[in-house]
Amino acid sequence: MTLMNSKTSRGVMTVGSILWAASLPAHAAYGPFEHGYGIKSLGAGGIGYTSAEDSYWISGNPATAATLGARYDIGLDWVTVLPSGRIYDNAAGPDETYSSDGTRQFPIPQAGWIRPLSDQLTLGISIFSAGLGTDYTHNPYERFGGDPVGGLAMSQSGIVSALAYKPSPQQAIGISLNVSYQTLDVKGIQPFAALSENPDKFTNQGNDGAFGIGFTVGWTGELAPGLSAGLAYRSTTWTQRTDDYAGLLPDQGRLQLPAIWGGGLAYALRQGLTVAVDYQRVEYASERALGNPVSRLDQGHPMGSDNGPGFGWQDQDIYKLGLVWNLTPTLTLRGGYSHASQIVARTETLFNLLAPVVGQDHYTAGASWQSKSGWELSGYAAVLERKNIHGQQSIPDALGGGEANVKNDMYMWGVSVGRPFGDAD
Numbered sequence: 001m002t003l004m005n006s007k008t009s010r011g012v013m014t015v016g017s018i019l020w021a022a023s024l025p026a027h028a029a030y031g032p033f034e035h036g037y038g039i040k041s042l043g044a045g046g047i048g049y050t051s052a053e054d055s056y057w058i059s060g061n062p063a064t065a066a067t068l069g070a071r072y073d074i075g076l077d078w079v080t081v082l083p084s085g086r087i088y089d090n091a092a093g094p095d096e097t098y099s100s101d102g103t104r105q106f107p108i109p110q111a112g113w114i115r116p117l118s119d120q121l122t123l124g125i126s127i128f129s130a131g132l133g134t135d136y137t138h139n140p141y142e143r144f145g146g147d148p149v150g151g152l153a154m155s156q157s158g159i160v161s162a163l164a165y166k167p168s169p170q171q172a173i174g175i176s177l178n179v180s181y182q183t184l185d186v187k188g189i190q191p192f193a194a195l196s197e198n199p200d201k202f203t204n205q206g207n208d209g210a211f212g213i214g215f216t217v218g219w220t221g222e223l224a225p226g227l228s229a230g231l232a233y234r235s236t237t238w239t240q241r242t243d244d245y246a247g248l249l250p251d252q253g254r255l256q257l258p259a260i261w262g263g264g265l266a267y268a269l270r271q272g273l274t275v276a277v278d279y280q281r282v283e284y285a286s287e288r289a290l291g292n293p294v295s296r297l298d299q300g301h302p303m304g305s306d307n308g309p310g311f312g313w314q315d316q317d318i319y320k321l322g323l324v325w326n327l328t329p330t331l332t333l334r335g336g337y338s339h340a341s342q343i344v345a346r347t348e349t350l351f352n353l354l355a356p357v358v359g360q361d362h363y364t365a366g367a368s369w370q371s372k373s374g375w376e377l378s379g380y381a382a383v384l385e386r387k388n389i390h391g392q393q394s395i396p397d398a399l400g401g402g403e404a405n406v407k408n409d410m411y412m413w414g415v416s417v418g419r420p421f422g423d424a425d
Contacts, residue, residue, distance in 0.1 A: 029359050029362065030282070030359070031290075031313065032130040034130075035338050035364075036060075037058075038054050038416065039075050039077065039378045040334065040368065040378055040380070041053070041054075041056065042380045042382060043336070043381075044335065044336045045278075045320045045323075045338050045362065045364050047277075047278045047321075049064075049231065049232055049262065049278055050229055050264050050265070052067050053324070053368075054376075054378075054416070055072065055113055055114045056073060056112050058124040059127070061219075061231075061232040062163070062174030062175055062216050062218050063173050063232070064164070064220055065122045065123070065162050065172075065174055066122045066164035066165065068124075070114060070115050070116055071114050071419060071421060074111045074112075075417065077107070077414035078106070078413055079107075080106075080411045080412070081104055082411075083356045083406070083407070084097065084099045084356075085098050085140055087402060088405075090403075100135050101137055102135025103135040103153075108129050109127070110414075120165055121163065121164070121165055122163070124161075124162040124164065125159065126162070127160065128159075128160055128178065129157045130156045130157075131154055132355045133152040133155075134150075134151040134354055134356070135153070136188070139151075139188045140353050141188055141353075146189055146191050147190065149188055150189060151186075151187060151188065151354065152185070152187075153186075154182070154185075154255065155182070156181070156182040156237070157180060158179050158180025158212070160178050161179075162175070162176035163175060163176070171219070171221035171222070172220050174216075175216070177213070178215060180213070180237055181211055181212070182209065182210050182212055184207070184208055184209075184245055184255065187204050188204070189248075190204075195302055195303050196248065196308075197247060198252075198304045200247065201244060201246040201248070201253070202303070202304070203248065205244035205245060206244070209242070210240035210255075213237070214234065214237040216233065217232065226269075229263065229264065230263060232261065232262065233259070233260075234259060237256055239254060239255060240254075249288075249289045249303075249304065250289050250304070250307060252305075255290075256289065257287070258283045258286060259282075259283045259286065260280060261280070261281050261283075262280035262281055264279070275321075276324070277319075277321055279320075281316070281318075282315065282318065284313040284314065286315075288308075289311070290311050292307065292309050292310040292312065293312035294347070312345055312351070314341070314345060315343075316341050317340065319339050319340075320337075321336055329370075331367070331368070332369075333366075334368075336365075338364075342387075344357070346391055346392035349394040349405060349406045350395050350404040356408045358408050359387050360385070362382050362385075367379060367380075376419065378415065381412065383411055386407065389405065
């Protein structure tokens, strides 16, 4: 095979992998998001603003593309979710526990590609995925008049196209265009249709899709020998309405992922050990479908209206600590921890039985091995600690009063292969 054909085939395979991966669903932990970007990041507590190690990093900070050189990566993340809930002291039925025991396994494909265009400009392509939901074979809303089976499935996957520029050897800025496709499927929540301005477009409509677009801007650079930093802002993902659920979501069916901003520091110590810390702010409360509380009903805003109720999530602060230890020239070990503030208020637990994203603490570990030919094999495992939120005034008297509790824990692992490439490859 000629050099031209080899490069062309590799490019086609990489782009094809990215497009395939971007079309598949995801299920994540902090709200609809994973705790990091790519297998290496996920194994190091989710750090992602500086000291990039692979092409997935550009999903969090596009400026990091300028620090990676030419490379491509492809991987698979696997998430096991164990959400559940409990309703008690409710006049509509006995005290009962509900487990989302339908679909519990969620594969999340990953792919990315970086190519320097010159000494100062670098192009990068990667994918991002987000998602949340439940799949109850015994529906907690059945006691109020819903179907025996219920749940929610929301996924959003897309492609990041990044361009990074190095104004000096130690500094880089970047911008990316984030184009996505979102699907939504809700079933079994018929009792709440009476609260909607459009009850015929409320539940059991099957899958409906919508396109979205957003951008990310970022910077990364060296502050002192061994000390690097990064900052990034990711915009709201402006998304079309899901018309089939116009009576469920505020603004006649619009569900948009929120803006995220933050930064990080990384310091390279002796013996190949790097310590990194990140901070992120996720602005859920600014997005009506995610942030509007159920109390909007009492203010005269029915479900599906411009200012109707959503999940009632609060803004989230996330703190991450990651350790990366280059033990030998071929073996790298990683570990980390992340903690997030709670987004689900105790008054919002009834509706959040559909999406009990209440986890707050990740514990992670990972490793990479590099062959003599340059191929890298990476893996990680993580646990999202179980968290239980007890409802408080969570079920209105019209539905029999009482309380709804929500609980969730997750187990995650993944593998990835990657390789730097150059003109001779």
